[in-house]
Amino acid sequence: MDSAISAGGWVCLLSPLAGAVAIALAGGRISRRAAAWISVLTTFVAFGGALVVFVGLWAADPSDREHVSTAYTWLSAGNFDVELQILVDTLSSTMMLIVSGVGGLIVWYSVGYMEGDDEERRYFAYMSLFVFSMLLLVQAGNFLLMLVGWGLVGLASYLLIGFWHHKPEAVAAAKKAFVMNAIGDATFALGCVLLIWSTGSLEFGDVFGQVDSLSSTTVNLVALGLLGGAVAKSAQIPLHTWLPDAMEGPTPVSALIHAATMVTAGVYLLVRASPIFEAAPDVQHLAAIIGAITLLVAGVVALVQWDIKRVIAYSTMSQIGYMFLAAGIGAYGYAIFHLMTHAFFKALLFMTAGLVIHHLDGEQDIRKMGGLRSIMPRTHVAFAVGGLALMGIPIFSGFWSKDGIVSAAFASGDALGYTLYVAGLLGALLTGLYTTRLYFAVFRGEPSEFVKEHAHEGHGEGPRSMTIPVGVLTVLATIGGLVVIPGVWEPFLHWIDETAEPLVQATVAEDYGTSAIAVSLALIGFYLARRAYEKGRQFVTNPGIWRVLEHKLYFDEAYDALFYKPAAALSVALRRNVEEPVVERSLDEIGSGTIQVGGEVGRVQSGLLRTYAVAVAFAVCVLVVVFVAVR
Amino acid sequence: MDGPDVGWYLIVAAILFGIGALGVMMRRSPLIVLLSLEIMLNAANLTLVAFARQQGNLDGQIFALAVMAVAAAEVAIGLGLIVAMARRRVPLDVDQASALRG
Amino acid sequence: MGNFLVWVIWFVAAAACLGTGVAVVSMTNPFYSALSLIGNLASLAVLYLLLSAEFLAAAQVLVYAGAVMVMFLFVVAYLGGRADAPWAGGPRLLRGAAVVAAAALLIEIVVVLGLAWGDQLTDPAEVSGSFGDPAQIGEAFLTDHLLAFEITSIVLLVAAIGGVVLGTTPEKEDEVA
Secondary structure (H helix, E strand, O other): OHHHHHHHHHHHHHHHHHHHHHHHHHHHHOOHHHHHHHHHHHHHHHHHHHHHHHHHHHHOOHHHOOEEEEEEEEEEEOOEEEEEEEEEOHHHHHHHHHHHHHHHHHHHHHHHHOOOOOOHHHHHHHHHHHHHHHHHHHHEOEHHHHHHHHHHHHHHHHHHHOOOOOOHHHHHHHHHHHHHHHHHHHHHHHHHHHHHHHHOOOEHHHHHHHHHHOOHHHHHHHHHHHHHHHHHHOOOOOOOOHHHHHHHOOHHHHHHHHHHOHHHHHHHHHHHOHHHHHHOHHHHHHHHHHHHHHHHHHHHHHHHOOEHHHHHHHHHHHHHHHHHHHHHHOOHHHHHHHHHHHHHHHHHHHHHHHHHHHHOOOOOEHHHOOOHHHHOHHHHHHHHHHHHHHHOOOOOHHHHHHHHHHHHHHHOOHHHHHHHHHHHHHHHHHHHHHHHHHHHHHHOOOOOHHHHHHOOOOOOOOOHHHHHHHHHHHHHHHHHHHHOEOOOEOHHHHHHHOOOOOOOOOOHHHHHHHHHHHHHHHHHHHHHHHHHHHOOOOOOOOHHHHHHHHOHHHHHHHHHHHHHHHHHHHHHHHHHHHHHHHHHHHHHHHHHHHHHHHHHHHOOOOOOHHHHHHHHHHHHHHHHHHHHHHO | OOOOOHHHHHHHHHHHHHHHHHHHHHOOOHHHHHHHHHHHHHHHHHHHHHHHHHHOOOHHHHHHHHHHHHHHHHHHHHHHHHHHHHHOOOOOOHHHOOOOOO | OHHHHHHHHHHHHHHHHHHHHHHHHHOOOHHHHHHHHHHHHHHHHHHHHHOOOHHHHHHHHHHHHHHHHHHHHHHHHHHHHHHOOOOOOOOHHHHHHHHHHHHHHHHHHHHHHHHHHOOOOOOOOOOOOOOOOHHHHHHHHHHOOHHHHHHHHHHHHHHHHHHHHHOOOOOHHHOOO
């Protein structure tokens, strides 16, 4: 049983890597279709492995649900060892299922989406690389391996955002994503360094066992380092500006990386390292506060975006804010639960958006859309399901997870808890607003001029490789939340609890009470947005506010002024004052100086015999003294 | 031993050596330089013989004989050089033979 | 009485040695310099005799004064007026440095001798009458110092060859002005 679980884990991890390597090595020798199907196949094999693991763990005794499987000792320095090991427990098996399952569906979808692109093989190699990296991240048995996976997903994200490398905006967005992620990587690495220094190990078990014996400064610093990494990877404020720009990549990339998996890595880290955060409660609360702020800011900015993908991107940011909030107050089960349901409905939303974009020959501006309800009925249904899940309408999946988070905030009491509670409820209102706005703009009303020109009649809504995954996700977004019904059965929460015990537990009454308020707020948002749409105007009318929101609260401009401009000015100044006069000229001076000195020294060679004789005589004098003294 | 101590012979040899050194460093004719060189060699010989007498060891005298032989060889070559220079109408001035100038 | 005689002879020979030495270095006419050197060599031979180095004294007169100086005189005769060269000349710094160097050397040696006079230069060893005999020298040369003997002969051979090489007439084109 043990070996089956470990084998399943390794198969899950290595299958996408094998796919990526195979596609890369085969190069042009295989057809583009073949490369695509290799990628899809290996990802589903990974899903198979994850299923084996899950079933194995489920069947096992609850006390026996943690397996560490080591391949070999990767590095060893004195007392410090790092092994190449994977950790398979309830938390990581859940993540494995989500990553490989939703990932498999999205890769399948991209077979149809990316068809005809010249560089399909490169795309699928990168996609498999990404799946491998994400699986490495969630299966890592120690912090160093997790950091490796962390960096690799950042790399895959960079490669995939900038996939259409002849588009300068895509390249710039890829660089921006990478650099901001690098900031997070650095803080994460510093946290790891502190851990090595204070505990001498990076293995989860060792570290968590020693957490109580560390000084509070150390634990706080480590937690801050880890939080920094999570904030960057999950695009929370203040390291969030890369996520909207990342929409330059192909839509399946946005679905997989920037909705379902990579951006949720931060949440995974917060839950996995919960012992560290529990020992540093201030930092944990900081995570919750960051989540709440992001949740609100992103929701507000989403109200003024015109690009369909950007609206969904800001929505992602906002929902991850909910997950951070949950992890920050200790409701780990709900954080992971929302991660899962969010993966379902956000991937669904992105994929339906992709169907729309595909159908309209690449147009993404919602002002040009409208009335697609009659033209793409099945897409309309899928999008509606996703939207309802997002807004948290029962019985769709989002309802169960999001409201659980908000009620947990209520249950944690004290000033912070209540503030977070209010923020969560406000977020529900905003979610209703922007989702409805998007839905009406794209699907309702009369078909716009643009739509009438560009919509392909009679082509169906998309190839089967695109519609089947969308269908599967639609079903999941509908029923996926039913694994947690407060007061009835909560298997999912119990499952996650075995790895990360929650700090707060709301009562059933609190749960349903909060749900009632949240759903009402969402419906209020729905009505407000619908009324604005019917009146033909936006919800936000004040031009001043509009401008601020449109510029995303001027974060980009602020970072440009605070960080980029001074750095650029410093480089130019250094170049002018240090590089040229000192470094370059000094090289010249060394050359000419040597020649000069050589010339001077050469004058000793006078050619006069007698000077040489005098020199010898003087030397002998000195030598005599030396010999006498030595004796 | 009759007469002055060995040390006095050494003093004479030292002064002779100094005179020879002065000659080598100060004269411009290669011929005179060679002669001064001979004086220096002889001073060394005197030192060797004096120490041989002091220690009762014949090795010093053997050494002095070898020095004499080598000095003779060197003089032969040196004079050959000077004659060759004269035959080629090179001025016999040590200062003018400065082809080694760097 | 014997001791006194030895002192006198020593004094005369030493004075002659040094005087001729100065003469060699300071005379402008190379012929006179060469002649002074012969005198120098003769006085040195006397000193060798006083140091019980009879064979060496004889060799000095025969080889040095007899052969080497004759060579010198031949060359001086051949060169004639061309051998004349003014006294010093050249950079004044050079002359000063030369004097300083020679003086420094001299002073150093004297100082060292002074320091060592007490310990190592006190009792000369007792030597037999046959110390410095040709027989003894020959025996030493052919047993203990055979290698030096052979190498010296090779050196002389090389010198002979060198002399021949240097004496070859230059070809017309090689004439150096």
